[in-house]
Amino acid sequence: MEFEPPYLYPEYRATQLRAPHHSPVRLPDHWFHHAPGPVFGRIPVRPEDADLTRQHASEPLGERIILTGAVTDSGGRPVRNTLVEIWQANAAGRYDDPVDDHPAPLDPNFTGAGRCLTDEHGRYRFVTVKPGAYPWRNHVNAWRPAHVHFSFFGPALASRLVTQMYFPGDPLIPLDPILTSIPDERGREMLVSRFDLETTQPEWALGYRWDVELRGATPMEPA
């Protein structure tokens, strides 16, 4: 599990009163790992939800980017038609959320929330703007590296994943306790997207590629 963060990581202060003291009780695989995942079909997904730059009257400020990647299961098979949700700060590092009091400007043309379903190859694709870094109060002069929050459902109950995707070359990455909570550097690197010239569209938007592997396996389809 050194690729997964622990529940208790004191450097990330909010874990101190929220991390359980007991270890989780391990259930037999068929009770959890192989149990079918939640039926998320009630969550509305419209085609325009995948383009965060076209949800308002005009386009948002910021660096336009394309985020794409493939979602696979623990057997390396594509996870098709599963829900992917993203949310993020705007280009100035401010969330369109009443809880966020960072004194950076809101953008009337950017909400920062998107949804899509993976295609037949297990791929997702969003158009958005690159989020800004922002301060938080975990310690003195604490800043979150630029990141996009991602949520995946997947085939099994154990597949459910909420995580964050980071951008390559960000100088804040080694300083961020949320990311450094992952003990093994290779695990941290799995959360960093890579710049991808093939995804980049000339004269229009930079492309970033980030692939994701979920726990649990897709039930075998009848031959």
Place this chain on the structure above:
Amino acid sequence: MTPTPSQTVGPFFGFALPFEDDSVCAADGVRIEGQVLDGAGDPVPDALLEVSAEDQFGRCRTDAEGAFHFVVREPRAGFLSVAVFARGLLRQLNTRIYFPGRQGELPPEVDPARRHTLLALRQRDLLRFDIRLQGSDETVFFE
């Protein structure tokens, strides 16, 4: 093959993840109410809960008092699967809400002294289920 690591849902998901009627899994169901509490016994006002069972799915963000609610039908298996996300939870927590009278179906792996943390209590026409993330009466979580 290595699964992609988890990260916290953070504090700023309220504008993005809730959806219309997200806590109503079955309109003709029973209402379950509860609170999410931290190791000091204080409410957790920035948690996101998801429940699922068979064809039912619901999502609810806790309010300033750490309170949540769902409207659900009693599943055939006697329990709802619950995923807890929150600021300060680097990984989600998984637990179960067992309906009154279904304690016989609790997994044998659960310490008898902690089984009560998985049982919903009937209060008049609704059910009560609190989630204690840490402390003496900590909820049983599964993996």
